[in-house]
Amino acid sequence: MHLSDRVTGAVLVALGGLSAWGGSRLPAVPGQDVGPAVFPMLIGFGLVGCGLLIAFGIGHSFEEEEEGSAPGWLYGLRALLPPVLLLLYVLLVDRLGFLLTAAGLVLVMALAFGARPRLALPLAILAPVGLHLIFGKLLRVPLPDGLLAAPW
Numbered sequence: 001m002h003l004s005d006r007v008t009g010a011v012l013v014a015l016g017g018l019s020a021w022g023g024s025r026l027p028a029v030p031g032q033d034v035g036p037a038v039f040p041m042l043i044g045f046g047l048v049g050c051g052l053l054i055a056f057g058i059g060h061s062f063e064e065e066e067e068g069s070a071p072g073w074l075y076g077l078r079a080l081l082p083p084v085l086l087l088l089y090v091l092l093v094d095r096l097g098f099l100l101t102a103a104g105l106v107l108v109m110a111l112a113f114g115a116r117p118r119l120a121l122p123l124a125i126l127a128p129v130g131l132h133l134i135f136g137k138l139l140r141v142p143l144p145d146g147l148l149a150a151p152w
Helices: 005-024 038-055 072-096 098-112 117-138
Strands: none
């Protein structure tokens, strides 16, 4: 069953709106600028934006049909990659640390889903650093240092 982009986009807009609305109803934490409402509202607004882009077909012309270099069932196994990498993250993050583990996972995921190495390598370096800054500095969530401690 195929759903049109307008239906899919509308569902994402609705989910994002519900997330932002639900997040806005969370109580503030006294003495903190960033409370529990920030993350669900950020995700909600992001979903609304992505849903609108999908519904209006923006970026649809950039999609290219994949040529069948691999059999369909092998190509479909890529759907198992995120849960396998999540399991690897859980097993490796304490030993290797967040930065190294996340960099490896982002690199593998980007290459598996068709990114060229010249895009995948900078993404594998910058994404974990950005996430570490957001979680470590802004949200004050400690992340494992492992073999490579963050310089901040």
